[in-house]
Amino acid sequence: MSRKLPIFYSALLLTAVNLILRFVGTSFQVYLSSRIGAEGIGLLQLVLSVGSMALVAGMAGIRTATMYLTAEELGKKRPGNITWVLSGCTLYSMLCSCAVGAVIYIFAPLLAEKWIGNADVVDSLRLFAYFLPANCLTGVMVGYFTGANRITTLAAVEVMEQLCNIVCTVLLLTLWAENSPEKSCMAVILGSGIGSCLTLGSLLLLRLMERAKRGERIPTGKRLLDTAVPLAVADDLRTGISTVENLMVPKRLALYPGEISPLAAFGTVCGMVFPILMFPTAILFGLTELLIPELARCRAAGSDIRIQYLVRKSLRVALIYGTVCAGILFLCGEDLCTSLYGRKEAGQYLRWFSLLAVMLYCDVVTDAMIKGLGQQKASVRYNISTNIMDVAFLYVLLPRYGIAGYFLSFLVTHIINFILSLRRLLKISKIQIPWYIPIFTVCAGVAAVWAAGFVPQSLLRAAAYIILLFCLLFLSKVLSTDDLAWIKGLIYKK
Numbered sequence: 001m002s003r004k005l006p007i008f009y010s011a012l013l014l015t016a017v018n019l020i021l022r023f024v025g026t027s028f029q030v031y032l033s034s035r036i037g038a039e040g041i042g043l044l045q046l047v048l049s050v051g052s053m054a055l056v057a058g059m060a061g062i063r064t065a066t067m068y069l070t071a072e073e074l075g076k077k078r079p080g081n082i083t084w085v086l087s088g089c090t091l092y093s094m095l096c097s098c099a100v101g102a103v104i105y106i107f108a109p110l111l112a113e114k115w116i117g118n119a120d121v122v123d124s125l126r127l128f129a130y131f132l133p134a135n136c137l138t139g140v141m142v143g144y145f146t147g148a149n150r151i152t153t154l155a156a157v158e159v160m161e162q163l164c165n166i167v168c169t170v171l172l173l174t175l176w177a178e179n180s181p182e183k184s185c186m187a188v189i190l191g192s193g194i195g196s197c198l199t200l201g202s203l204l205l206l207r208l209m210e211r212a213k214r215g216e217r218i219p220t221g222k223r224l225l226d227t228a229v230p231l232a233v234a235d236d237l238r239t240g241i242s243t244v245e246n247l248m249v250p251k252r253l254a255l256y257p258g259e260i261s262p263l264a265a266f267g268t269v270c271g272m273v274f275p276i277l278m279f280p281t282a283i284l285f286g287l288t289e290l291l292i293p294e295l296a297r298c299r300a301a302g303s304d305i306r307i308q309y310l311v312r313k314s315l316r317v318a319l320i321y322g323t324v325c326a327g328i329l330f331l332c333g334e335d336l337c338t339s340l341y342g343r344k345e346a347g348q349y350l351r352w353f354s355l356l357a358v359m360l361y362c363d364v365v366t367d368a369m370i371k372g373l374g375q376q377k378a379s380v381r382y383n384i385s386t387n388i389m390d391v392a393f394l395y396v397l398l399p400r401y402g403i404a405g406y407f408l409s410f411l412v413t414h415i416i417n418f419i420l421s422l423r424r425l426l427k428i429s430k431i432q433i434p435w436y437i438p439i440f441t442v443c444a445g446v447a448a449v450w451a452a453g454f455v456p457q458s459l460l461r462a463a464a465y466i467i468l469l470f471c472l473l474f475l476s477k478v479l480s481t482d483d484l485a486w487i488k489g490l491i492y493k494k
Helices: 007-059 062-075 079-106 108-116 119-147 151-177 181-209 221-253 262-301 304-341 344-354 357-372 376-401 403-429 436-452 458-475 481-492
Strands: none
Touching: 007 079, 007 108, 007 119, 007 151, 007 181, 007 221, 007 262, 007 304, 062 079, 062 119, 062 221, 062 262, 062 357, 079 108, 079 119, 079 221, 108 119, 119 151, 119 181, 119 262, 151 181, 221 262, 221 376, 221 403, 262 304, 262 344, 262 357, 262 403, 304 344, 304 357, 304 403, 304 436, 304 458, 344 403, 357 376, 357 403, 376 403, 436 458
């Protein structure tokens, strides 16, 4: 078994890997947009929305549940029980994924015609159904390796999967798809499925090579259901509502008098703007992947002081990092989107959504910590209620205000969800955040953006913004020499 890394070094490794994978994925999205156009990207987003709903339903919360139960057993010093945990999770995953895959296969013609509005994507939906069990079982194994802190192994396998996915998809697009949006959808799904099968086989082989000792048989059904079902309900409802939302957006946008091509507008926002907006979260992804099992182990061991330390530091890191990224995206977003996609409107939309980056990035970390502390049911309530609000707002606002209505709905619902989640996190961790830290941080970001806006060139604007921001953070005492000492201690002390 490979040596386990401390949480800081594991986070660095995951961060580096996910930065690479996110960069490759975003570059591939740019390649797709240039090959099949904005309308093709819009159609692909609709197909992937249905596929995402099927994947979440088939996964049924098993990835996070496996991660949580594995970390809990290790926290209680019972590694022999992990075999029974994995057995229960595998059986649960097979039942759910096969059932959902059968439903997608049978109803593919109805979904293609009535939901997506293009009968030619039936084969894409059925192809996704074939690969669904393998995708879900991969989630089980990824959850185990993350919960066991086997980060080095997992990172290597994920890089291999992404490379396989990209190579297979590009070959299919070049040799077979012929610029057809329908065939392009099939190529993307087939490439992803091949990569997932490769990952599943590799992780299963690595698990068998561990030759883990099996403890006495233990019942896992109730614990598994208590953990997975709330997550499954939340994920299914959230993804189902999100899918309804994605399918509804082009139709409601078509009712707005100023929108000439609603499918292209939808593809621009979801297929071009959002990948860039969320690209920097690859830095936070390593942290969030490790916070769930780490907090679960601390909770099982009763380490309240450790929990409070992790919550404070993680929120602080997310706040400052989100402020840095928000300013850069606002200052450089228009030039970036124009150079990548050749579409000026994509840059304008990115500037709108960049204003929300601080909240979005903090919400990513907050959501992970809530799950790590066993608050899945609260997360269910928050996500369902805000997603329903989002659909209602979009239905009303899109015909009247177009994409501006989409942005307004996104803003309101995400603010409400973040406030509810943060309030819950602070309550269960029993900590308080000094009021001046978020206020001073955001004010410093606004001031730095205003000052850096006078710099003519994009890269120089970004550099000036970062320098000004950190100077203001030190002047306002949001950052101090103690923080620098803490970072130095992380680097030089394990």
